[in-house]
Amino acid sequence: MATSTVENYLKTILLRTEGPDHMVPMGVLAEALDVVPGTVTTMVKSLAEQGLLDHQARQGVRLTDSGRRLALEVLRKHRLVETFLVRTLKMDWTEVHEEAEALEHAVSERVLARIDEFLGHPATDPHGDPIPDANGHLADDAEAATLLDCALNKPLRVTRITDQSTDFLAFVQKTGLKPGTRLRVLRREPASGVLHCEVRAGGEIALGLPEAAKIAVS
Amino acid sequence: MATSTVENYLKTILLRTEGPDHMVPMGVLAEALDVVPGTVTTMVKSLAEQGLLDHQARQGVRLTDSGRRLALEVLRKHRLVETFLVRTLKMDWTEVHEEAEALEHAVSERVLARIDEFLGHPATDPHGDPIPDANGHLADDAEAATLLDCALNKPLRVTRITDQSTDFLAFVQKTGLKPGTRLRVLRREPASGVLHCEVRAGGEIALGLPEAAKIAVS
DNA sequence: GTATTTATTTTGATTAGTCAAAGTATGCTG
DNA sequence: CAGCATACTTTGACTAATCAAAATAAATAC
Ligand SMILES: [Mn+2]
Ligand SMILES: [Mn+2]
Ligand SMILES: [Mn+2]
Ligand SMILES: [Mn+2]
Numbered sequence: 004m005a006t007s008t009v010e011n012y013l014k015t016i017l018l019r020t021e022g023p024d025h026m027v028p029m030g031v032l033a034e035a036l037d038v039v040p041g042t043v044t045t046m047v048k049s050l051a052e053q054g055l056l057d058h059q060a061r062q063g064v065r066l067t068d069s070g071r072r073l074a075l076e077v078l079r080k081h082r083l084v085e086t087f088l089v090r091t092l093k094m095d096w097t098e099v100h101e102e103a104e105a106l107e108h109a110v111s112e113r114v115l116a117r118i119d120e121f122l123g124h125p126a127t128d129p130h131g132d133p134i135p136d137a138n139g140h141l142a143d144d145a146e147a148a149t150l151l152d153c154a155l156n157k158p159l160r161v162t163r164i165t166d167q168s169t170d171f172l173a174f175v176q177k178t179g180l181k182p183g184t185r186l187r188v189l190r191r192e193p194a195s196g197v198l199h200c201e202v203r204a205g206g207e208i209a210l211g212l213p214e215a216a217k218i219a220v221s
Numbered sequence: 222m223a224t225s226t227v228e229n230y231l232k233t234i235l236l237r238t239e240g241p242d243h244m245v246p247m248g249v250l251a252e253a254l255d256v257v258p259g260t261v262t263t264m265v266k267s268l269a270e271q272g273l274l275d276h277q278a279r280q281g282v283r284l285t286d287s288g289r290r291l292a293l294e295v296l297r298k299h300r301l302v303e304t305f306l307v308r309t310l311k312m313d314w315t316e317v318h319e320e321a322e323a324l325e326h327a328v329s330e331r332v333l334a335r336i337d338e339f340l341g342h343p344a345t346d347p348h349g350d351p352i353p354d355a356n357g358h359l360a361d362d363a364e365a366a367t368l369l370d371c372a373l374n375k376p377l378r379v380t381r382i383t384d385q386s387t388d389f390l391a392f393v394q395k396t397g398l399k400p401g402t403r404l405r406v407l408r409r410e411p412a413s414g415v416l417h418c419e420v421r422a423g424g425e426i427a428l429g430l431p432e433a434a435k436i437a438v439s
Numbered sequence: 440g441t442a443t444t445t446a447t448t449t450t451g452a453t454t455a456g457t458c459a460a461a462g463t464a465t466g467c468t469g
Numbered sequence: 470c471a472g473c474a475t476a477c478t479t480t481g482a483c484t485a486a487t488c489a490a491a492a493t494a495a496a497t498a499c
Binding site for chain 1: 236257306308309311312316320323324326327329331332336339
Binding site: 226256260267278279 | 455456459461464465
Protein backbone atom coordinates (compact mmCIF):
# COMPACT_ATOMS: atom_id res chain seq x y z
CA MET A 4 0.00 0.00 0.00
CA ALA A 5 1.01 3.58 -0.65
CA THR A 6 2.11 5.57 2.38
CA SER A 7 -0.01 8.55 3.34
CA THR A 8 2.79 10.82 2.08
CA VAL A 9 2.53 9.25 -1.37
CA GLU A 10 -1.26 9.54 -1.27
CA ASN A 11 -1.03 13.21 -0.35
CA TYR A 12 1.40 13.96 -3.18
CA LEU A 13 -0.77 12.22 -5.76
CA LYS A 14 -4.01 13.80 -4.59
CA THR A 15 -2.40 17.24 -4.55
CA ILE A 16 -1.07 16.81 -8.08
CA LEU A 17 -4.52 15.71 -9.25
CA LEU A 18 -6.13 18.78 -7.73
CA ARG A 19 -3.55 21.14 -9.20
CA THR A 20 -3.64 19.73 -12.70
CA GLU A 21 -5.29 22.30 -14.91
CA GLY A 22 -5.81 20.43 -18.14
CA PRO A 23 -5.15 17.20 -20.06
CA ASP A 24 -1.49 17.93 -20.73
CA HIS A 25 -0.77 20.41 -18.02
CA MET A 26 2.31 19.89 -15.89
CA VAL A 27 2.14 20.93 -12.25
CA PRO A 28 5.25 22.93 -11.26
CA MET A 29 7.34 21.73 -8.34
CA GLY A 30 6.91 25.00 -6.50
CA VAL A 31 3.14 24.64 -6.47
CA LEU A 32 3.51 21.24 -4.86
CA ALA A 33 6.03 22.46 -2.29
CA GLU A 34 3.65 25.24 -1.34
CA ALA A 35 0.57 23.01 -1.18
CA LEU A 36 2.28 20.22 0.74
CA ASP A 37 4.13 22.59 3.02
CA VAL A 38 7.60 21.18 2.36
CA VAL A 39 10.70 22.78 0.85
CA PRO A 40 11.22 22.47 -2.92
CA GLY A 41 14.15 20.09 -2.54
CA THR A 42 11.91 17.62 -0.77
CA VAL A 43 9.45 17.67 -3.63
CA THR A 44 12.19 17.01 -6.17
CA THR A 45 13.36 13.99 -4.18
CA MET A 46 9.90 12.53 -3.62
CA VAL A 47 8.79 13.17 -7.19
CA LYS A 48 11.78 11.29 -8.55
CA SER A 49 10.88 8.33 -6.42
CA LEU A 50 7.22 8.46 -7.45
CA ALA A 51 8.31 8.65 -11.09
CA GLU A 52 10.41 5.51 -10.58
CA GLN A 53 7.33 3.79 -9.19
CA GLY A 54 5.49 4.73 -12.37
CA LEU A 55 2.98 6.95 -10.63
CA LEU A 56 3.87 10.13 -12.50
CA ASP A 57 6.02 11.67 -15.22
CA HIS A 58 8.63 14.19 -14.27
CA GLN A 59 10.27 16.56 -16.74
CA ALA A 60 13.18 18.29 -15.09
CA ARG A 61 12.46 21.97 -14.52
CA GLN A 62 9.02 21.58 -16.06
CA GLY A 63 6.87 19.84 -13.53
CA VAL A 64 4.91 16.64 -13.09
CA ARG A 65 1.92 14.90 -14.61
CA LEU A 66 0.14 11.82 -13.24
CA THR A 67 0.33 8.55 -15.12
CA ASP A 68 -2.81 6.45 -15.45
CA SER A 69 -1.96 4.41 -12.36
CA GLY A 70 -1.05 7.54 -10.40
CA ARG A 71 -4.32 9.14 -11.40
CA ARG A 72 -6.26 6.05 -10.42
CA LEU A 73 -4.69 6.08 -6.97
CA ALA A 74 -5.21 9.83 -6.59
CA LEU A 75 -8.90 9.46 -7.44
CA GLU A 76 -9.31 6.75 -4.83
CA VAL A 77 -7.85 9.03 -2.20
CA LEU A 78 -10.00 11.95 -3.34
CA ARG A 79 -13.08 9.74 -3.23
CA LYS A 80 -12.24 8.73 0.33
CA HIS A 81 -11.65 12.34 1.30
CA ARG A 82 -14.94 13.60 -0.04
CA LEU A 83 -17.07 10.69 1.11
CA VAL A 84 -15.60 10.98 4.59
CA GLU A 85 -16.37 14.71 4.65
CA THR A 86 -19.93 14.04 3.60
CA PHE A 87 -20.29 11.36 6.24
CA LEU A 88 -18.92 13.56 9.01
CA VAL A 89 -21.38 16.30 8.17
CA ARG A 90 -24.49 14.30 7.33
CA THR A 91 -24.22 11.51 9.87
CA LEU A 92 -22.11 12.84 12.70
CA LYS A 93 -23.44 16.39 12.40
CA MET A 94 -20.05 17.98 12.34
CA ASP A 95 -19.54 21.53 11.18
CA TRP A 96 -18.93 21.57 7.41
CA THR A 97 -16.18 24.17 7.88
CA GLU A 98 -14.03 21.85 9.99
CA VAL A 99 -14.33 18.45 8.29
CA HIS A 100 -11.64 19.08 5.70
CA GLU A 101 -8.84 18.71 8.26
CA GLU A 102 -10.39 15.57 9.67
CA ALA A 103 -10.77 14.02 6.23
CA GLU A 104 -7.15 14.89 5.48
CA ALA A 105 -6.14 12.25 8.05
CA LEU A 106 -9.00 9.78 7.70
CA GLU A 107 -8.61 9.44 3.91
CA HIS A 108 -5.46 7.39 4.58
CA ALA A 109 -6.98 5.10 7.20
CA VAL A 110 -10.33 4.20 5.64
CA SER A 111 -10.24 0.86 3.80
CA GLU A 112 -12.13 0.06 0.62
CA ARG A 113 -14.45 -2.07 2.72
CA VAL A 114 -15.33 0.72 5.12
CA LEU A 115 -15.62 3.18 2.27
CA ALA A 116 -18.14 0.98 0.49
CA ARG A 117 -20.26 0.87 3.64
CA ILE A 118 -20.13 4.65 4.02
CA ASP A 119 -21.05 5.18 0.37
CA GLU A 120 -23.98 2.81 0.72
CA PHE A 121 -25.06 4.36 4.02
CA LEU A 122 -25.15 7.82 2.43
CA GLY A 123 -26.94 6.62 -0.69
CA HIS A 124 -24.05 7.23 -3.12
CA PRO A 125 -23.85 11.02 -2.83
CA ALA A 126 -22.60 12.98 -5.87
CA THR A 127 -21.07 15.94 -4.08
CA ASP A 128 -19.44 16.66 -0.73
CA PRO A 129 -20.41 19.40 1.75
CA HIS A 130 -18.32 21.98 -0.15
CA GLY A 131 -20.12 21.12 -3.38
CA ASP A 132 -17.10 19.27 -4.78
CA PRO A 133 -17.92 16.25 -6.96
CA ILE A 134 -17.21 12.81 -5.49
CA PRO A 135 -15.44 10.38 -7.86
CA ASP A 136 -17.52 7.23 -8.32
CA ALA A 137 -16.34 3.72 -7.40
CA ASN A 138 -14.76 3.29 -10.84
CA GLY A 139 -12.67 6.42 -10.48
CA HIS A 140 -14.82 8.58 -12.71
CA LEU A 141 -14.93 12.22 -11.69
CA ALA A 142 -17.76 14.47 -12.89
CA ASP A 143 -16.35 17.19 -15.09
CA ASP A 144 -16.01 20.19 -12.85
CA ALA A 145 -14.62 22.29 -15.67
CA GLU A 146 -16.69 25.28 -16.44
CA ALA A 147 -19.09 26.30 -13.75
CA ALA A 148 -19.78 30.03 -13.48
CA THR A 149 -18.55 31.86 -10.40
CA LEU A 150 -19.67 35.07 -8.79
CA LEU A 151 -16.92 36.69 -10.84
CA ASP A 152 -18.22 35.78 -14.27
CA CYS A 153 -21.94 35.28 -13.90
CA ALA A 154 -24.76 37.53 -15.05
CA LEU A 155 -25.74 40.48 -12.89
CA ASN A 156 -29.07 40.65 -11.07
CA LYS A 157 -30.07 37.11 -11.98
CA PRO A 158 -31.26 34.77 -9.21
CA LEU A 159 -28.50 32.24 -8.50
CA ARG A 160 -27.71 29.40 -6.16
CA VAL A 161 -24.30 28.71 -4.62
CA THR A 162 -23.12 25.27 -5.81
CA ARG A 163 -19.57 25.05 -4.62
CA ILE A 164 -16.84 26.63 -2.51
CA THR A 165 -13.45 25.98 -4.04
CA ASP A 166 -11.22 26.93 -1.12
CA GLN A 167 -10.98 24.71 1.95
CA SER A 168 -9.01 27.10 4.14
CA THR A 169 -10.42 27.57 7.61
CA ASP A 170 -10.48 31.34 7.30
CA PHE A 171 -12.37 31.45 4.03
CA LEU A 172 -14.88 28.83 5.13
CA ALA A 173 -15.48 30.73 8.35
CA PHE A 174 -16.22 33.84 6.30
CA VAL A 175 -18.55 31.92 4.01
CA GLN A 176 -20.30 30.41 6.99
CA LYS A 177 -20.74 33.73 8.77
CA THR A 178 -22.15 35.51 5.73
CA GLY A 179 -24.34 32.54 4.81
CA LEU A 180 -22.79 32.05 1.37
CA LYS A 181 -22.65 28.25 1.76
CA PRO A 182 -23.72 25.77 -0.95
CA GLY A 183 -27.45 25.93 -1.54
CA THR A 184 -27.81 29.59 -0.65
CA ARG A 185 -29.82 31.72 -3.09
CA LEU A 186 -28.48 35.11 -4.05
CA ARG A 187 -27.86 37.58 -6.85
CA VAL A 188 -24.92 39.73 -7.82
CA LEU A 189 -25.70 43.45 -7.60
CA ARG A 190 -22.59 44.97 -9.13
CA ARG A 191 -18.87 44.54 -9.65
CA GLU A 192 -16.39 47.35 -9.17
CA PRO A 193 -13.13 46.44 -10.92
CA ALA A 194 -11.59 49.72 -9.83
CA SER A 195 -11.99 49.05 -6.12
CA GLY A 196 -11.80 45.27 -6.56
CA VAL A 197 -15.04 44.76 -4.70
CA LEU A 198 -18.16 42.83 -5.64
CA HIS A 199 -21.56 43.32 -4.05
CA CYS A 200 -24.21 40.64 -3.83
CA GLU A 201 -27.46 40.17 -2.04
CA VAL A 202 -28.22 36.98 -0.15
CA ARG A 203 -31.86 35.94 -0.14
CA ALA A 204 -33.05 36.24 3.44
CA GLY A 205 -29.85 37.99 4.43
CA GLY A 206 -28.32 41.32 3.74
CA GLU A 207 -25.91 42.70 1.22
CA ILE A 208 -22.37 41.36 1.18
CA ALA A 209 -19.16 42.87 -0.20
CA LEU A 210 -16.26 40.64 -1.14
CA GLY A 211 -13.01 40.90 -3.08
CA LEU A 212 -12.80 39.73 -6.67
CA PRO A 213 -10.34 36.86 -6.02
CA GLU A 214 -12.67 35.67 -3.26
CA ALA A 215 -15.69 35.94 -5.55
CA ALA A 216 -13.95 33.58 -7.99
CA LYS A 217 -13.94 30.88 -5.33
CA ILE A 218 -17.73 30.73 -5.16
CA ALA A 219 -19.36 28.77 -7.96
CA VAL A 220 -23.02 29.34 -8.80
CA SER A 221 -25.71 28.09 -11.12
CA MET B 222 1.21 14.14 18.67
CA ALA B 223 2.36 10.58 19.12
CA THR B 224 3.05 8.60 15.95
CA SER B 225 0.90 5.57 15.31
CA THR B 226 3.90 3.38 16.13
CA VAL B 227 4.11 4.93 19.58
CA GLU B 228 0.36 4.55 20.04
CA ASN B 229 0.52 0.88 19.08
CA TYR B 230 3.37 0.20 21.51
CA LEU B 231 1.55 1.88 24.39
CA LYS B 232 -1.78 0.23 23.70
CA THR B 233 -0.13 -3.17 23.41
CA ILE B 234 1.68 -2.71 26.71
CA LEU B 235 -1.57 -1.68 28.38
CA LEU B 236 -3.33 -4.78 27.10
CA ARG B 237 -0.50 -7.09 28.16
CA THR B 238 -0.12 -5.67 31.64
CA GLU B 239 -1.38 -8.30 34.07
CA GLY B 240 -1.42 -6.44 37.38
CA PRO B 241 -0.58 -3.21 39.17
CA ASP B 242 3.15 -3.86 39.30
CA HIS B 243 3.51 -6.31 36.50
CA MET B 244 6.23 -5.72 33.93
CA VAL B 245 5.56 -6.76 30.36
CA PRO B 246 8.53 -8.70 28.92
CA MET B 247 10.15 -7.43 25.74
CA GLY B 248 9.55 -10.71 23.97
CA VAL B 249 5.80 -10.43 24.49
CA LEU B 250 5.85 -7.02 22.84
CA ALA B 251 8.00 -8.19 19.94
CA GLU B 252 5.57 -11.02 19.33
CA ALA B 253 2.45 -8.87 19.63
CA LEU B 254 3.80 -6.04 17.49
CA ASP B 255 5.37 -8.35 14.95
CA VAL B 256 8.85 -6.86 15.11
CA VAL B 257 12.19 -8.37 16.15
CA PRO B 258 13.24 -8.07 19.81
CA GLY B 259 16.03 -5.62 19.04
CA THR B 260 13.51 -3.21 17.60
CA VAL B 261 11.48 -3.32 20.79
CA THR B 262 14.55 -2.61 22.91
CA THR B 263 15.34 0.44 20.79
CA MET B 264 11.81 1.81 20.74
CA VAL B 265 11.23 1.15 24.41
CA LYS B 266 14.35 3.11 25.33
CA SER B 267 13.08 6.04 23.36
CA LEU B 268 9.62 5.82 24.92
CA ALA B 269 11.23 5.65 28.36
CA GLU B 270 13.18 8.82 27.56
CA GLN B 271 9.90 10.50 26.64
CA GLY B 272 8.55 9.52 30.05
CA LEU B 273 5.87 7.22 28.70
CA LEU B 274 7.09 4.07 30.39
CA ASP B 275 9.63 2.57 32.77
CA HIS B 276 12.15 0.11 31.43
CA GLN B 277 14.16 -2.22 33.65
CA ALA B 278 16.83 -3.89 31.57
CA ARG B 279 16.09 -7.58 31.08
CA GLN B 280 12.93 -7.26 33.14
CA GLY B 281 10.41 -5.56 30.93
CA VAL B 282 8.32 -2.40 30.79
CA ARG B 283 5.56 -0.75 32.75
CA LEU B 284 3.53 2.29 31.67
CA THR B 285 3.94 5.57 33.51
CA ASP B 286 0.84 7.60 34.30
CA SER B 287 1.18 9.66 31.14
CA GLY B 288 1.87 6.55 29.07
CA ARG B 289 -1.19 4.87 30.52
CA ARG B 290 -3.31 7.93 29.84
CA LEU B 291 -2.28 7.94 26.21
CA ALA B 292 -2.77 4.19 25.88
CA LEU B 293 -6.28 4.47 27.27
CA GLU B 294 -7.13 7.17 24.74
CA VAL B 295 -6.04 4.93 21.93
CA LEU B 296 -7.94 1.98 23.37
CA ARG B 297 -11.03 4.14 23.70
CA LYS B 298 -10.75 5.15 20.06
CA HIS B 299 -10.25 1.56 19.01
CA ARG B 300 -13.27 0.22 20.82
CA LEU B 301 -15.60 3.10 20.00
CA VAL B 302 -14.67 2.83 16.34
CA GLU B 303 -15.35 -0.92 16.39
CA THR B 304 -18.74 -0.30 17.95
CA PHE B 305 -19.53 2.37 15.40
CA LEU B 306 -18.55 0.20 12.46
CA VAL B 307 -20.81 -2.60 13.66
CA ARG B 308 -23.79 -0.64 14.94
CA THR B 309 -23.95 2.16 12.40
CA LEU B 310 -22.25 0.86 9.29
CA LYS B 311 -23.47 -2.72 9.78
CA MET B 312 -20.07 -4.24 9.33
CA ASP B 313 -19.33 -7.79 10.40
CA TRP B 314 -18.18 -7.81 14.04
CA THR B 315 -15.49 -10.36 13.17
CA GLU B 316 -13.70 -8.01 10.77
CA VAL B 317 -13.82 -4.63 12.49
CA HIS B 318 -10.75 -5.19 14.65
CA GLU B 319 -8.37 -4.77 11.70
CA GLU B 320 -10.18 -1.68 10.54
CA ALA B 321 -10.06 -0.12 14.00
CA GLU B 322 -6.36 -0.92 14.21
CA ALA B 323 -5.79 1.73 11.53
CA LEU B 324 -8.61 4.15 12.31
CA GLU B 325 -7.66 4.49 15.98
CA HIS B 326 -4.69 6.61 14.86
CA ALA B 327 -6.63 8.87 12.51
CA VAL B 328 -9.72 9.71 14.55
CA SER B 329 -9.43 13.05 16.34
CA GLU B 330 -10.85 13.83 19.77
CA ARG B 331 -13.49 15.89 18.06
CA VAL B 332 -14.66 13.10 15.79
CA LEU B 333 -14.47 10.64 18.66
CA ALA B 334 -16.74 12.78 20.79
CA ARG B 335 -19.32 12.85 18.00
CA ILE B 336 -19.17 9.07 17.60
CA ASP B 337 -19.53 8.55 21.34
CA GLU B 338 -22.52 10.86 21.42
CA PHE B 339 -24.05 9.28 18.33
CA LEU B 340 -23.84 5.83 19.90
CA GLY B 341 -25.16 6.98 23.25
CA HIS B 342 -21.94 6.44 25.22
CA PRO B 343 -21.71 2.66 24.91
CA ALA B 344 -20.00 0.73 27.72
CA THR B 345 -18.69 -2.22 25.72
CA ASP B 346 -17.57 -2.91 22.19
CA PRO B 347 -18.83 -5.66 19.85
CA HIS B 348 -16.45 -8.20 21.43
CA GLY B 349 -17.77 -7.36 24.89
CA ASP B 350 -14.60 -5.46 25.82
CA PRO B 351 -15.15 -2.46 28.10
CA ILE B 352 -14.73 0.99 26.54
CA PRO B 353 -12.66 3.46 28.63
CA ASP B 354 -14.71 6.57 29.39
CA ALA B 355 -13.74 10.09 28.33
CA ASN B 356 -11.68 10.54 31.51
CA GLY B 357 -9.62 7.46 30.85
CA HIS B 358 -11.38 5.26 33.36
CA LEU B 359 -11.56 1.62 32.35
CA ALA B 360 -14.16 -0.68 33.95
CA ASP B 361 -12.35 -3.35 35.91
CA ASP B 362 -12.27 -6.32 33.64
CA ALA B 363 -10.42 -8.37 36.20
CA GLU B 364 -12.32 -11.40 37.28
CA ALA B 365 -15.12 -12.44 34.99
CA ALA B 366 -15.79 -16.16 34.82
CA THR B 367 -15.00 -17.99 31.60
CA LEU B 368 -16.31 -21.22 30.19
CA LEU B 369 -13.25 -22.80 31.80
CA ASP B 370 -14.03 -21.90 35.39
CA CYS B 371 -17.78 -21.40 35.60
CA ALA B 372 -20.36 -23.68 37.17
CA LEU B 373 -21.62 -26.65 35.18
CA ASN B 374 -25.17 -26.89 33.90
CA LYS B 375 -26.09 -23.38 34.94
CA PRO B 376 -27.70 -21.07 32.37
CA LEU B 377 -25.13 -18.50 31.24
CA ARG B 378 -24.73 -15.67 28.79
CA VAL B 379 -21.59 -14.95 26.76
CA THR B 380 -20.30 -11.50 27.74
CA ARG B 381 -16.97 -11.26 26.03
CA ILE B 382 -14.57 -12.79 23.52
CA THR B 383 -11.00 -12.09 24.55
CA ASP B 384 -9.21 -13.02 21.32
CA GLN B 385 -9.47 -10.81 18.26
CA SER B 386 -7.80 -13.17 15.81
CA THR B 387 -9.72 -13.67 12.59
CA ASP B 388 -9.68 -17.44 12.90
CA PHE B 389 -11.05 -17.54 16.41
CA LEU B 390 -13.73 -14.97 15.70
CA ALA B 391 -14.77 -16.90 12.60
CA PHE B 392 -15.17 -20.02 14.75
CA VAL B 393 -17.15 -18.11 17.35
CA GLN B 394 -19.35 -16.65 14.66
CA LYS B 395 -20.00 -19.99 12.99
CA THR B 396 -20.93 -21.75 16.21
CA GLY B 397 -22.99 -18.82 17.43
CA LEU B 398 -20.96 -18.29 20.60
CA LYS B 399 -20.93 -14.50 20.19
CA PRO B 400 -21.60 -12.03 23.04
CA GLY B 401 -25.20 -12.22 24.17
CA THR B 402 -25.66 -15.90 23.34
CA ARG B 403 -27.24 -18.04 26.09
CA LEU B 404 -25.71 -21.40 26.83
CA ARG B 405 -24.66 -23.84 29.53
CA VAL B 406 -21.56 -25.94 30.04
CA LEU B 407 -22.35 -29.65 29.96
CA ARG B 408 -19.02 -31.14 31.02
CA ARG B 409 -15.27 -30.64 30.97
CA GLU B 410 -12.86 -33.43 30.14
CA PRO B 411 -9.39 -32.45 31.34
CA ALA B 412 -7.99 -35.71 30.07
CA SER B 413 -8.96 -35.08 26.45
CA GLY B 414 -8.73 -31.31 26.85
CA VAL B 415 -12.22 -30.86 25.49
CA LEU B 416 -15.20 -28.97 26.91
CA HIS B 417 -18.78 -29.51 25.82
CA CYS B 418 -21.45 -26.87 26.01
CA GLU B 419 -24.94 -26.44 24.71
CA VAL B 420 -26.01 -23.27 22.95
CA ARG B 421 -29.63 -22.27 23.51
CA ALA B 422 -31.35 -22.57 20.17
CA GLY B 423 -28.32 -24.29 18.70
CA GLY B 424 -26.62 -27.61 19.12
CA GLU B 425 -23.89 -28.97 21.29
CA ILE B 426 -20.39 -27.58 20.80
CA ALA B 427 -17.01 -29.05 21.68
CA LEU B 428 -14.03 -26.77 22.14
CA GLY B 429 -10.52 -27.00 23.56
CA LEU B 430 -9.80 -25.79 27.08
CA PRO B 431 -7.48 -22.88 26.05
CA GLU B 432 -10.22 -21.74 23.67
CA ALA B 433 -12.85 -22.03 26.41
CA ALA B 434 -10.79 -19.66 28.55
CA LYS B 435 -11.23 -16.97 25.89
CA ILE B 436 -14.99 -16.87 26.30
CA ALA B 437 -16.22 -14.93 29.31
CA VAL B 438 -19.69 -15.53 30.69
CA SER B 439 -22.02 -14.32 33.42
C1' DG C 440 23.11 39.84 -25.15
C1' DT C 441 24.99 40.09 -20.53
C1' DA C 442 23.17 40.44 -15.81
C1' DT C 443 19.96 39.47 -12.39
C1' DT C 444 16.16 37.07 -10.46
C1' DT C 445 13.55 32.97 -9.77
C1' DA C 446 12.69 28.04 -9.91
C1' DT C 447 14.59 23.79 -9.45
C1' DT C 448 18.02 20.37 -8.33
C1' DT C 449 21.85 18.55 -5.68
C1' DT C 450 24.31 17.49 -1.65
C1' DG C 451 24.90 16.35 3.03
C1' DA C 452 22.65 15.71 7.26
C1' DT C 453 18.73 14.33 10.41
C1' DT C 454 14.81 11.60 12.56
C1' DA C 455 11.73 7.56 13.03
C1' DG C 456 11.45 2.93 12.56
C1' DT C 457 13.09 -1.22 11.24
C1' DC C 458 16.19 -5.85 10.58
C1' DA C 459 20.24 -9.10 10.79
C1' DA C 460 23.57 -10.74 13.32
C1' DA C 461 26.72 -10.63 17.04
C1' DG C 462 27.26 -10.05 21.98
C1' DT C 463 25.74 -10.50 26.89
C1' DA C 464 23.20 -11.64 30.98
C1' DT C 465 20.18 -14.96 33.42
C1' DG C 466 18.11 -18.83 34.73
C1' DC C 467 17.79 -23.76 34.32
C1' DT C 468 19.85 -28.56 33.93
C1' DG C 469 22.49 -32.00 35.08
C1' DC D 470 28.68 -25.21 40.07
C1' DA D 471 29.66 -25.57 35.02
C1' DG D 472 27.39 -25.60 30.72
C1' DC D 473 23.75 -24.31 27.94
C1' DA D 474 19.50 -22.45 26.34
C1' DT D 475 16.76 -18.44 26.36
C1' DA D 476 15.81 -13.68 26.53
C1' DC D 477 17.50 -9.45 25.87
C1' DT D 478 20.72 -5.79 24.15
C1' DT D 479 24.04 -3.81 21.03
C1' DT D 480 25.87 -2.67 16.66
C1' DG D 481 25.78 -1.53 11.96
C1' DA D 482 23.00 -0.95 8.10
C1' DC D 483 18.85 0.34 5.62
C1' DT D 484 14.38 2.98 3.90
C1' DA D 485 11.19 6.85 3.94
C1' DA D 486 10.75 11.50 4.56
C1' DT D 487 12.42 15.60 5.61
C1' DC D 488 15.48 20.30 5.83
C1' DA D 489 19.37 23.72 5.01
C1' DA D 490 22.26 25.46 2.03
C1' DA D 491 24.90 25.44 -2.17
C1' DA D 492 24.76 24.74 -7.22
C1' DT D 493 22.56 25.23 -11.58
C1' DA D 494 19.39 26.26 -15.19
C1' DA D 495 15.86 29.16 -17.19
C1' DA D 496 13.43 33.24 -17.60
C1' DT D 497 13.38 38.19 -17.37
C1' DA D 498 15.32 42.65 -17.31
C1' DC D 499 18.02 46.11 -18.88
MN1 LIG E 1 -4.22 13.58 3.64
MN1 LIG F 1 -14.47 18.97 0.28
MN1 LIG G 1 -3.22 0.43 15.59
MN1 LIG H 1 -12.77 -5.12 20.43
